[in-house]
Amino acid sequence: MGMDAQATASLTNGQTSPTAVNLAIWQARYGGPETLTLQQRPIPQPNADEVLVRVHTASLEVADCFMMQGAPILVRPASGIWKPALGIPGMGLSGTVVQAGAAVSRFRPGDEVFGCCVGACATYAKASHHHLVPKPRAITWQQAAASTGSALAALHALRDTARIQPGQKILIIGAGGGIGSFAVQLARHYGAQVTGVCSTANVPLVQELGAHRVIDYTHEDFTHSAQRYDVILDNVENRPLAECRNVLAPDGLLICNSGTGAQGLAFAARLLKPILLNPFTRQKLKRYLSMPNPKDLAILGQMVVAGILRPVIGRTYPLHQTPDALRYIQSGHARGKVLVEVAS
Template sequence: MSHTTSSRTTTMRAIIQDRYGAPEDVFRLQEVARPVPGDGEVLVRVHAVPVTGSDWHLFRGLPYAARPITGMRRPKNRVPGLELAGTVEAVGKEVRGLRPGDEVFGWYGGTLAEYVAVPQDQLAPKPANLTLVEAAAGPIAAFTALQALRDRARIRPGQKVLISGASGGVGIYAVQLAKAYGAEVTGVCSTAKTDLVRSIGADHVIDYTREDFTDGRVRYDVFVDVYGNPSLPACRRALKPGGILVFVGGTGGRWFMGTDRWLRGLLAAPFLRLKARVLVHKDSREDLMILKDLIEAGKVTPVVDRTYPLTEVAEAVQYVREGRSRGQIVIAVGDPAPGDRPLS
């Protein structure tokens, strides 16, 4: 009996990845040692973890140019997952302001596990008006959108802002944040998601399968290019002279995943009479607190499509990869918390 009790308190379930590849081939659910928080760390009982389209590439070790950071031959972090929401289980002796039972959200490498020890400066109190599942829905996506608009575009009230990929993780936050800054927002998405983009506050919605949003009939002050699909001349047509093009994401190419297009854009910008700026987001507790305040003020709301259990991470990633998600996909790691609403 004592052995069983000890096992329960010193081990946990986690997704383990020892090599790069598709999740269905390389993920396994395994019992591993439960972490112990060090000085300045918080042991969080993980409740929810988002999965995104970017995760699919990271799991396969792409882009190759990122492997010095993520691991040359195999993942540096055996446990995948980059964000979380959960409940404080224990705190290190230098932690201040958090105590067991507090609900938190934030970011850390290795969150697809029942427990994780996270530095305190990578956590913030969960927004009071969200469930833990909702709070998990994309702090990193929110950082990206906020920094693209505030820091790179230097958005101002009254500007016309065009956001491609408006129904994706970053795009959903970008639409809402641009509205919060007082911009007139046009969101670009596929036919099936126009109602979603409209529901989060976009003033205008363009279905890219039916309309060329770079034909120059309407020109914008700012173009946040999330996926990197339009050609640079097409981006120029969409912008007013001197308009700002913010590169956020890229597609294609195993080495650079489209980020080589950023360099071409920066070099070509003076000749195209536009300002091209690249966004490489920075994880920031200060921005996490800004996000918390915006959520509690009702200006930003995470959008969750559905949840999957920890045993179905591969299925969740495949669902995202197929482009079917209408909002964030979240892995529900533990039992439902009080107030959580069923989403799947």
């Protein structure tokens, strides 16, 4: 039995053993990707309502960059006030349960799962059992890991925040990214008329995902169009609110959905502006916060099984190259989901 097999076996019995090894991408202080290194870390101990998972594939989010940098400052209560509380990136995973907390009846060691967590870029990660669901056999480890935070955010934007209706015209800005690539497919599934905005390289992808029209922002400025949209999902927010509202129907909904591209007071102002303006306009201006839940994770898994959703896996990195994966996300031009293969 190899080292890893021994580790899994000892954990399967609900005990940590001196032979169990937890390799993790870890940072001791806030900073850029250069602060992250491959280290041997203690195996996380699951609380009563948590599950310890041997990670197969980890999924990264834009929020991993916030947690890594401890910025914007709003993340510090969750990420650690002075230094990273956990220091391991990865907010989505697929893998195998090795230990379930005392209050967990939904999972047993050996169950294959996927869902949301913190610290997925490690051999072992723990997660609330409310944030995990069984992995359908018909989908791959990669597809499962990719169908977590961004997929939930797309579902919560379109189904819950916009309550999108068949025939409505929707504009999705950042259509080739983590959320956008799911949002295009979901909007199409809900019967909307979909226009995606992305760079030249992503035009064929966004077309393949089902957009009726794709605007290449390097050639065309969508804010100068005569078209009016019922819903705009803005995953980038690099244009002034007023310019986006120019192409929003008089009773349309603009969902502002980006945390990047501004710092300090400018960030706070951008965050608050649509919320403060909303009561005074006929157009609706909203932000929303997507939270993981097992029902929606299961819905997404079934949509992938049914072929309704195709997770776009833009790039996959080995565990030791996680800093490069985060650099790619920080570029602001990631295509689809960025994954880290932990098991390999």
